[in-house]
Amino acid sequence: MPWKKHTLIVLSCLSWLIGFAQDVTIQGIVADQQNKAIAAAKVVEITKMNGTFTDDNGYFELKVQKGENIFEFRSIDHKTQRLSIKITKDTSLYIQLETIAGLQELSEVVVSGVGRDxxxxxxxxxxxxxxxxxxxxxxxxxxxxxxxxxxxxxxxxxxxxxxxxxxxxxxxxxxxxxxxxxxxxxxxxxxxxxxxxxxxxxxxxxxxxxxxxxxxxxxxxxxxxLDIRSRQGGREKLGIQGGVGLLSSRIAVDGPIANGRGDFLVAGRRTYLDLLLTPLIPEESGFAGTGYYFYDLNANLNYKINDNNKISFSSYIGEDEFSFRTDSENFSVDMPWGNAIANVRWRSILSDKTMLNVSAGISDYQFEFLSFQDQFEVGLSSGIRDYIFKADLSYNFSPRHQMRFGGEYIYHRFTPIAVSANQGDVEFDTGEGQRIFSHESALFITSTYDWSERFKTDIGYRHSFYHFIGPFTRYIPSPIGFQQDSIVYANGELIKAYHFAEPRFSARYLINSKSAIKAGWNYNAQYVHLANISTVSLPTDIWFPATDIAGPQHGWQAALGYFRNFLDNNIETSVEIYYKHMNNVVEFKDGALPQDNTQDNTDNLLTLGQGYSYGAEFFIRKNFGVWTGWLGYTLSRTERRFDDINDGNFFPARHDRRHDFSAVMSYRLNDSWTFGLSMVYATGNSITLPNSWYLHNGDVQFEFGDRNMTRMPAYHRLDLSATWFDKPTKTLTDPISGLTTVIQKKWRHSVNFSIYNVYNRQNPFFLFVQNDGSLVDNNFNISLQQVALFPILPSVTWNFEF
Amino acid sequence: MQNKLHIILFLTFALSACSKEIDLDLPGHDPKLVVDGRIETGQPPFVLLSKSQDIFAPTDLNAFLNNYITGALITVSNGTNTIVLDEICTNTLPVEWLPIIAQVFDIAPEELATLELCFYTSLNPVIFGEVGKTYALTIDFENEIYEAETTIVPTVPLDTVFWRESKPNGNKGFSWARLSDPAGVYNAYYWEVKRLGRDDLFRTTLNPAVDDTFFDGLTFEFPYENPFSFDEGEPDTTIGFYLRGDTVVVKFSSLDRPTFQFLESKHIQLNSNGSPFATPINLPSNISNGARGVWAGYSPHFDTLICID
The missing domain is CATH 2.170.130.10 (TonB-dependent receptor, plug domain)
Incomplete structure (x- = not known):
């Protein structure tokens, strides 16, 4: 009977619609006792097992049926709270969860504040x-x-x-x-x-x-x-925490302001190698006169203007300072570098369904090198300054459908390299310091939609724009490698414009309550490059934006994963496979010598190419109990190709790593002792070493083979730690009545003992070919040397808070 | 500048960290012809031919001697005269030429006299180096032709050389010179020294090759270190310095651009070899057909410095 079938379909749709017609919305904030928002707390309506999570601001919204509902609010560090509420209309809630008494803050590896599943x-x-x-x-x-x-x-x-x-x-x-x-x-x-x-x-x-x-x-x-969020200050009382370690000490102070309407946090850290070691270096040593330290300072402020508006400020300033000076030889080197970051954010809840976020910030990075010998003085500097403005609006159509849209604008000012030199009164012509100016902007929209109980998507579209503008001088190298001509662009003159469509999506299909299949895909553009000539990150690395000849990087990635939990979500497992393709990645051309800014542009020394990476990642994680931690294994391949390198053939990226295994575990013995372990095994990096040599005027000169064709020995290491905590409570006895009272200690402290590289593995930091002796004396020798940095390194850190 | 920073970092890590010899398979290589050729004002052309060696090839004396190539047909032309170079071996060399050839091989004359090393030259004065001339080199070896050109550019003399104590009564100091760089033309320089009565051969300083990119048309003073002191077991406090009373011969050569580019890269590689902070550099050769090495023209100015106040 076809009509019966159709009737059933219509009726089932109607019941579904009727069900939705009876829905009402509850929204609210989940916070702790200090009114600090709790992100990623789970909010569940128990009967239907209908749930959601709070966002970064503790905000949630949930569609429920009218009538008596039982809600459960769960967060990992807080006591679960159940409430039975009769809901007859759209309702707002403010939920405070009590921190679990005696919680060992440093107790175990646990899944970060998110729901178990x-x-x-x-x-x-x-x-x-x-x-x-x-x-x-x-x-x-x-x-x-x-x-x-x-x-x-x-x-x-x-x-x-x-x-x-x-x-x-x-x-x-x-x-x-x-x-x-x-x-x-x-x-x-x-x-x-x-x-x-x-x-x-x-x-x-x-x-x-x-x-x-x-x-x-x-x-x-x-x-x-990599989204890093600062800690908010406490809203109830002043708190101080810090630590003393072998390398540095740190302290953080936080507390309420404006009668609890706001909070602040100031945290600082400084190393003292220069203070402790420098005086101990003998004058005869080649390291005499060497000094080094770094410091950093974070300052954050939050202020609740009213129930719907909050303003936040966060800042960071940090600097490294390396110096070397010998008075006897009238020689000195100073090398400071560091970041300064600040931003102001305003969050406004415009309605039950709408939230506005606006922020403005600045990011600044500066590097300097100053050398002085007798009257000869050389300076080198590079830097970046970005001015950033962002705004976005979140709108919750329903508990099943949220949208967010907005825009972003960045004004870039890059100084890839600026050199100065003088000899007494004589100023050398080191050319104009290169400065590159550009505008980067984007509009975006994203939509999260629950298509059904099982199928959910997160679809987004971003369109980015980039304008490389003057003033700028483009030096045009001649075919034989030196400057021949130049083009001068005026202030504000458009030199090159780019734009990219950047769609992306992720999707989840629930197989059942314990397993899911997920997929993700994105296409992204990147308007900055890092010209890195070394295998490690150095302050001398040259950042510069996309230009007329070094176009933006862009690429896509696709990933597919299977996720399965066991033992009431205590064990998480997943397998993910991915493929990533990258265009316009940069490398220095073979033989390029980035030295100065005279009559040349840094991007003239670069070659643009392609890269790809694919692999599989396996992950097992135990979230709760005395034993927690994870095991991870990655099987991957990463290669690059440039027209001007390796005859245009693909070659392994320096960080190409076939196998990468890691294990991280924590064992909580009791309230006083927790033990930690981390272990890693990885295929060695690929590097370029000489494969032949010849003599020129008696000097041995090496000839390098194909790029990155030598594989360093494998890397493996085991680290262990033991952390002791003092008791979280103390017992007071009334001398008259003899009654005892257990109270929380105001002053808490712990001591962490760590051993890095327990079995003293000499892992390769780099390899180099060394020659010594004399051919004529018949004792000439060429050998391959491995440099290892860190032997077994014990350390102890004392942490405190009150 | 960047390279200097990387050298500092490389030395810091290499000196302060743990280093050991390891065995590892390195990719093989295809041997290439290596040309170590030079012509200098007033001197005959010299060409040494060899082949590049596998990184772990034998490095004993016999292997070294056998690596020099004989039997090649080499001509040098200055645009007017084209001369076929003679193959001469050090054991048949006139004694008066020994110090000059010793400099080419960078082997002390008394040691060179005991070896049989063969090279190519011509004692015909018409092909001796002259300022302003371009010299074309052609090598015919194993049915392959290799070609290169180099120019002996005009000599730029130093205004003066002097010694300056690093601190009063220290009895040690760098050598200094004042240079007036000609304006509006490309100039590149190479700095070599030897101490009279102590050293047989000229030796380069750590960064001996420099061009006038920074100082075109300027007059300025600059110091240079004593390269011999690094090997003489001097105390750390005197390394790099000349001592009071030293007499130093300065050889300050002007170069053409390809020669400078080769020599600059050569010394960067010598200083930073193997450093993970430096990009792998193969020296840019001016020889055709994939040969390595350089055909270099030198235009030297000589000066003598007596290290006194």
Whole structure:
């Protein structure tokens, strides 16, 4: 009976529509007792098991049926709260969750503040979230906890070499990651020649890395987004926390302002190698006169104007200073470099369904090198200054459908390199310092839609625009390699314009409550390059924007993943495969010598090419219990191709790594002791070494073979840690009544003992070919030398808070 | 400038970190003809031919001696005269030529006399180096032709050379010179020294090749270090300096651009070899047909410096 079939379909649709017609909306904020918003708290209507998560501002919205509803509010560090509420119309709630008493802040590796099945429910694929407390439970490197170093233990994420910070995500270079601190991008995010990140553990709340399908509000990089959020200050009382380590000490002060309407946080850190070691270096040593330190300072402010409006300010300033001077030889070198970042954000809830975010910021990076000998003085500087403005509007059509749209504008001012030199009164002609100006802007829209209980998508579109403008002097190299002609562009004159359509999507299909299939795809453009001539991130690396001859990088990535949880979501597993294609990646041409800015442009020395990376990532993570941690394994291949290098053939990228295995575990023995372990095994990097030699005027000259055709020995390492916590409570006895009372301690402290590289593996930092002896004396020898940086390194860090 | 920073970093890591010899398979190579050719004002042309060696090829004395190539047909032309170079071996060399050839091989004359090393030259004065002339080199070897050109550019003399104490009564200091660079023309220079009575051969400083990109048309003073001190086991505090009383012969050669580019790259490679902070550099040769090395013209100015106040 065909009519019966149709009738059933119509009736079922009607019942579905009727069901929706009876829905009402509840919205609200979930916060802790200090009124700090709790992000990613789960809000569930128990009967229908209909749920959602709070956003970064603790905001949620949920469609429920009229009548009696039971809601459950869950967050990992807070007591779960259940409420039975009779809902008859659209309703607003403000929920405060109580912090779990005696929670060991540094207790164990736990899934960051997200719901237990978030990895299944979310559309996010290639996504990593970490909280600082997870990072603190792991072995520290020279006493320093570090976000970036911990992320490098995740599948698809790797470092360039021993101990360094550059993030290589799924075959992308470090410049292809959008590193955001409270929404403002950071360029060279490292201290000490790349060994430490600029992110002070005391000032950071959490970090999220998106490896594919980045939401449309993010752009300007083709590989990943690393979104780092600062910690908010407490709203109830003044708090102080800090630590003393072997390398540095740090302190953070936070508290309420304006009668609890706002909060502040100030956190600082400084190394003291210069103070402790420099006086101990003997005068005869070649290192005598060497000094080095870095410092950084974070300052954040939040102020709640009213229930619907909040304004936030966050800032960072940090500097490294390397110096070397010998009075006896009248010689000195000073090399300071650092970042300064600031932004102001305004969030306004315009209606029950609409939220506006507006921000303005500045990101500044400067590097200088000053050398003085007798009367000869040389200076080199490079830098970047960006002015950033963003605005977006979120609109919740329904609990199943949210949209966000907005725009972004950045004014770039790059100084790739500027050189000055003088000899007494004689000023050398080092040319004009190169400065490059450009406008970068984008419009975006993104839509998250629940098509059904099982199928959900996150679709976004971003259109970016880029204008390279004057003043600028383009030097035109002659065929034999030196400047022949130049074109001068006037102030504000358009030199080159680009624009790109950047669609992206991610989707989740729930197989059942414990497993899901997800897919992600994105096409991105990037209007900045990093001309990196070394295998490690250095402050001397040259950043410069897209120009008329060095066009923007652009590329796409596709990923597919299967996610499955076990044991009531305590065990998460996933397998992801991906393919990434990159255009207009840059390298210096063979034999290019970037030295100065005289009669040349840096991009004249570059060659543009292609790259690809593909691989599979396997991940197992245990979230709860005394044992927590994860195992990750990545199988991948990453190659590059440039017309001017390697005869135009593909060659392995320096960070091409066939196998990459990591294990991270934490064991909580009791309230006082937690033990941590991290382990890594990775295929060695590919490098270019000489494959032949010849003599010229008695000197041995090496001839290099094909690019990156030598594989360094494998890298592996084991780190261990033990952290002791004092008791969170103390017992007071009334001397008269004899009654005892257990109270929370105001002063808390812990001590972390870490051992880096437990079995003292000499991992290769770099290899080089060395020749010594004399051919004539018949004792000439050529050998391959491996330099290893870090032997077994124990460290201890004392942390406190009150 | 960037390279200097990288050299500092490389040395810092290489000196402060743990280094050990390892075995690793490196990709093989295709041997190439290597030309070490030079012509200098008032001197005959000299050409040494060899082949590039596998990185782990034997490095004993016999291998070294056997690597020099004989049997090639080499001509040099100055546009007027074309001369076929003679193949001469050091054991048959007139004694008066020994110091000059020793400089070409960078082997002390007394050692050179004990070896049988063969090279190509011509003692015909019509092909001796002259300022302003361009010299074309042609090599016919194993049925392949290799060609190059170099020019002996006008000599630019130093205004003066002097010694300056690093601090009062220190009895040590750098050598200094004052140069007036000709304006409006490209100039490139090469700095070599030897101490009278102490050194047989000229030696280059750490960064001996420089062009006038920065200082075209300027007059200025500049210091140079003592390259011999690095090998003489001097205390750290005197390395790089000349001592009071040293007599130094300065050879300040003007170069054409291809010669400068080769020599500049050569010394960058010598200083930064293997550094992970430097891009791998193969020296830019001016020889055709894939040969390595250089055919270099030198236009030297000589000066003598006595290290006194």
């Amino acid at each position: 978030q990895n299944i429910q979310s559309t996010k694929i290639g996504n990593v979230q970490l909280e600082m407390k997870e990072i603190r439970s792991l072995p520290a490197f020279m006493g320093e906890y570090d976000i970036i170093r911990t992320l490098q233990f995740m599948p698809g994420v790797q470092s360039a070499s021993e101990g360094t910070q550059g993030l290589y995500v799924r075959g992308g270079g470090p410049e292809q990651n959008l590193v955001l601190l409270d929404g403002t991008h950071v360029y060279n995010a490292t201290h000490l020649f790349g060994f430490f990140s600029v992110f002070n553990a005391d000032a950071i709340q959490d970090v999220e890395l998106t490896k594919v399908g980045m939401p449309a509000q993010y752009g300007g990089r083709i590989s990943s987004v």
